Amino acid sequence: MSRVEGKLPGMSLRHALLGLLVEHPASGYDLLKTFSTSLANVWPATQSQIYGELTKLADSGLVVVSDQGPRGRKEYTLTDAGLAELRHWLAETEPQRSTRSEVLLRVFFLGVLTPEQARGYLESLAGHATATHAELAALHDAVDWDDDNLSVYGRIALEYGLRFTAMQQEWAEWARTQVRTS
Amino acid sequence: MSRVEGKLPGMSLRHALLGLLVEHPASGYDLLKTFSTSLANVWPATQSQIYGELTKLADSGLVVVSDQGPRGRKEYTLTDAGLAELRHWLAETEPQRSTRSEVLLRVFFLGVLTPEQARGYLESLAGHATATHAELAALHDAVDWDDDNLSVYGRIALEYGLRFTAMQQEWAEWARTQVRTS
């Protein structure tokens, strides 16, 4: 009788950290900055979460403190066990596909507002989507993409953002026309 | 000096329940079914969460138990205070725009897998998107849409799902071509 491994949900932060450490060792502070920039729109994480998870990761041997720097800085390096765990997560576990969208949830209830207010909400959505799209486009132009792994998959992820925000903007503008005037 | 109202994050479940009760009174069991069907892809919630929140909502006077049915069934009705709170949330608070996507997070780290595995992941993503799109399209055809609020905004939300899954499928197929062979 095989013992099925219990499904641990929400292990994503853990694996995000392992994934970032694949490229090169980094401190909690370094990782925090990565989370607040490139991963901000994919998997936001706070400082307390990151430092806490790093400690757990070190306890379970998936990373090690490979160096100590100036201000109590601890540099973490991925171990073989950590890389194996990351591969296992990517190749052998199913992603959580459902995401919650507060933006969309609100749409369901727009009927309790006046049509003016509802259109205002949808317009503001379109505006935010346009702005985000522009930011991503600027980022796309600023980065010089070569063909290493980081570049290939970074570009793929960015393209997702571009397509997503474009879709959102078009949808919000269409939706606005569906709300009857006054 | 104006005292800024503290930002209360994650009040969404609360407002989702209020929103559903706008249409007609319902029991926890009824709401649970709604969450596992029409809201499943927008704001998933578990039974314990729903019953717990309903009790809190009743305690704070945003809903009342308007009827008791057969099996201890309690029917909740929205109060004026509840409707006011819902309108406040919709019209005067900013939605949390960032969502986390485990699917996209994994894309960032696909470089640690073989190109075959990476392409497999993207193919599976495209397949899921296609399947979900078909489900939503079937749902769209099955419902008869009149022009009340529920229909207008329900259709808008469904259209979002349709566009989103279409975009995801196209993106995943494009992404697959970007991963170099072997």
Next chain:
DNA sequence: AACTGACATTCCAAAACTGACATGTCGAAA
């Protein structure tokens, strides 16, 4: 020499969420 801002970590309270477990009722079919 004092100041400032970026660097860097630890700890904590509270809220939200998950995944059970526990309990029981009612209607219909076998």
Next chain:
DNA sequence: TTTCGACATGTCAGTTTTGGAATGTCAGTT
């Protein structure tokens, strides 16, 4: 009449997530 599935709610321990407080170091400027 027993059984079964749908109805219906309550509770709880454990984990995740949030948001912030507390603490301190180092480098460069004033």
